[in-house]
Amino acid sequence: MxxxxxxxxxxxxxxxxxxxxxxxxxxxxxxxxxxxxxxxxxxxxxxxxxxxxxxxxxxxxxxxxxxxxxxxxxxxxxxSPKLGNLAGPGHAKAPASTVHASPHSQTADSEVLPFRLGLPALDAFPRKAWARLAGRNLRTLETIAMTYPDPAGFAPLRRAIATYLGLSRGIVCSHEQVFVTAGYRGALELVRHALLQAGDLGWYEDPGYIFARQFLQRAGMRLEPVPVDEEGLNVGIGQQRAAHARFAVVTPTHQSPMGVALSLPRRLELLDWANRRRAWIIEDDYDSEFRYHGRPLPALKSLDRDGRVLYTGTFSKVLFPGLRLAYLVVPASQIGTFRDAVDHLPGPGSILTQSMVADFMEQGHFGRHLRRMRTLYAARRGYLVDALGQAMGERLHVQPQAGGIHVLAHLDTAQNDKTLAATAEAKGLAIQALGNWRMRKSSQGGLLMGFANFATADQAMASVRRLKTVLARC
Ligand SMILES: Cc1ncc(COP(=O)(O)O)c(C=O)c1O
Structure with missing residues (x-):
């Protein structure tokens, strides 16, 4: 050091x-x-x-x-040698093949490394509007914001989320169905306390979002990998392998990390399975706002007639992850169960930030920010895709995706994506290996790369050239 x-x-x-x-x-x-x-x-x-x-x-x-x-x-x-597990798994000096580029890990001198996954464009956040809202909220500091927060979330924010979901995601819900949580993992934690027990079996997309998988496994859930193809989660295989599962975790709008959408027949099949088996579907709608071709797809929850879908969304992509705010929408029939569970959990924290987000949404900043970001991300994605095509087209094939803030590039030859990503990461490039996001082995390797923080085509090209040099040595 x-x-x-x-x-x-x-x-x-x-x-x-x-x-x-x-x-x-x-x-x-x-x-x-x-x-x-x-x-x-x-x-x-x-x-x-x-x-x-x-x-x-x-x-x-x-x-x-x-x-x-x-x-x-x-x-x-x-x-002290006794501090063995003080630094979390994301911080330990891990062997080359483990994943340590957690989108959630912070180092003391953290900077945004090129290709960092899961981060929105931090340079484009409307700081002035945000600072004005912060100032106003602090000056007026209402008595309500100084008391103990409701662990289900600040009521005006719950209302703002319910309104937004109705307009934007086709979800009709009351604010009592909305629970504000400390990030997506806070939402999973709440579902686990309210409806699941240690040892419960659930379907998990393979490949799928690695950090939620690790979180669920550590929370004692057993996960059955269910393959993802061009129509999303293969519900038929899920039923063959584990029809009796208690829950399924899915990213239907934009599968993480493959980027495909769950087709309508599969959506109906999944809902039908959950209804027959009294299973729960956890819908993770993490980045649906960013779609570059066609209209954003309605949420799976909008088709849920039987109250089997637990819908989650996050402010990490649409605002910024440091907020640690996400939300869970539960079926109306489950409000009491969740209310009971949430009263024994810490909840999402400070009322002040929740109040600022509520104001941000209600005063129209949110809608404006999303519109700006869609255009910006379409351009920034183009910078990365073009740079990859020009500099590394013979080695990497970018999979076309309709949305999101990352790209997936398949490797041309049967190379070990984990080694490539670990080597790149050691050189300060926050690439992730598709292989680490898989539960079962596959010969198809790929590299996952975030593009939201490439402000110019030159920046993207400079990072891609660095990547090319690193990979050439592998
Ligand atoms: C697939 C997926 N789901 C959910 C999230 C949101 O997690 P959080 O709210 O904890 O930031 C992310 C963030 O990267 C993600 O990639």
């Missing part, structure tokens, strides 16, 4: 020893320092960073008192 990254700033309000202490904690949490790693001696760090020895000593003492550091006498000071 570069010691200069630990250097405290003179302008910072916090005392120098405290800044140093925090930098060390961040480095450990981000996996930059691992359990057992030796840290520099007080004397050498003080001299390297031009700090007083007493200042460094104070920081080291705090870190030792809290169990981060262990003094080993003549062998020096090390990061």
């Amino acid at each position: 570069n010691l200069q990254h630990l250097k405290p700033s003179q302008e910072h309000d916090a005392p120098i020893y405290l800044q140093l202490y925090r930098r060390y904690r961040e480095a450990i949490a981000a996996g930059k320092l691992l359990p057992g790693d030796r840290v520099p001696s007080v004397r050498s760090l003080a001299s390297e960073l031009s700090l007083a020895r007493g200042t460094v000593e104070m920081a080291y003492q705090m870190l030792a008192n809290e169990g981060y550091f262990v003094a080993r006498g003549a062998a020096g000071t090390v990061v």
Whole structure:
């Protein structure tokens, strides 16, 4: 680790020893320092960073008192070997073939790496409008925003979401059916508490969204991989393999990561299965707003006559993921069950941000932002697709997708996509391997790449050239 990254700033309000202490904690949490790693001696760090020895000593003492550091006498000071799982799986220095480019992982000095998946265009977010809303909400800070939040979500936001879904996604629901959650995983957590039990079996798209899969598996769910073809989830195979499953998780509008839409016959077949078997369908409608050919498809939920679909949407793509806000729409018959479950969960957090999002939606900023983003993403997608075609057309075949904010490029030859992606990632390119998103082995490799943050064609081309150089060495 570069010691200069630990250097405290003179302008910072916090005392120098405290800044140093925090930098060390961040480095450990981000996996930059691992359990057992030796840290520099007080004397050498003080001299390297031009700090007083007493200042460094104070920081080291705090870190030792809290169990981060262990003094080993003549062998020096090390990061405590007992901190084995402090850095999450997304942070540990993992072997090359594991997935560690989590769209959710943050490092202390995080920047947007080229191709980073799942991020919207952060440079295009309407910060001025957002800052105005923030200012207004803070100035007027209503009493309601200072009390304990309703874990089901702030009522005006629940209403705004219900209205938006009616207009935009063909979903007719009341605001009582809408539960605001801490991201998509918050929605899954709520479904698990309300309707599922550890050991329950569910269908999972193969390939499918890796982070929700890992989340469900860790929550004790058993997942049956169900293949995805050009019509989306193969419901027939699901029924052959596990007709008795309790639930199915699907991305019908824009399958993650293949990009296909679930065809109408498959939608009806899926709903019919769920109705006959009293199974639940979890519809993940994560990026339906971004479609570049034809009209956005209505949600599967809009066809749900029997109340079997639990619909989830997120603000991570349409606003930004740092908000940690998503939502779940439950069938009217299940409001009581979910109300009961949510009262024992932490809920989505601060009322202030929820109130800002509600205002953003109600005052028309949301609709305007979405319209702008559709045009912008169509252009940015073009930058990446063109650059890939020009620079790497012989090695990668971009699969045409009607929407979304990532592209999937198939490999021309039977190369190991996991090795390619891990090599690219080690060089600062946040590519993901399709193979890691699969549950069953397949010979068809591919690379997943986000394009939303390529602001110009030149930027996209520069990153693609870097990728080409990296892959040429594999
Ligand atoms: C398939 C899929 N579903 C859901 C989400 C949203 O997750 P969250 O709300 O936790 O940001 C994402 C984000 O990348 C996604 O790719």
